[in-house]
Amino acid sequence: MSKLKYLNICAGAMGITAAFIGGTILIKGTNEASVKSFLAGSCLTLGGIGIASASLYQFKVESDIEKILSERRKAMPKACRGCRNFHGIKYQGVMLVCAIHPGGIDGDTCPDFEKFN
Structure with missing residues (x-):
């Protein structure tokens, strides 16, 4: 596996972690009626989901490209x-x-x- 694939997996994992932390802050902010906690939790959750989905999608695309190139090399x-x-x-x-x-x-x-x- 290439370094870029590992980086995409790590970025995806960090995005998921950020989403979980943001969700925790969001739930706690809703219980305590704190607008700052609610906004911070929302931003962290949405940002984490965005980073995770973009990174994992890039990993999938690279895997698909590698598979196609491998099949093409075998046919050559x-x-x-x-x-x-x-x-x-x-x-x-x-x-x-x-x-x-x-x-x-x-x-x-x-x-x-x-x-x-």
Whole structure:
């Protein structure tokens, strides 16, 4: 897992914690009829929920992107990995590997391989 994913999980956990603390302050402020406690609790609760949901949503998006990229890497022919000519998009169900070898090659090495920089 990348550092960014860990940061999003930590931010989400902090947001949830802030929401719980804000909820406690909010309930206590309502019982004591203190406007300051009520406002502080409301802001902390809403802010915590916002931070938690944004962070956890970002974590989900990154996980989905990583899954898609992993599946795409697995579908890529071994000889094409790292080649700048690789296209790899399906058109009406047929994958165009590259313009030089539209259907791909049979072996493990390509004579037209150009390293992608």
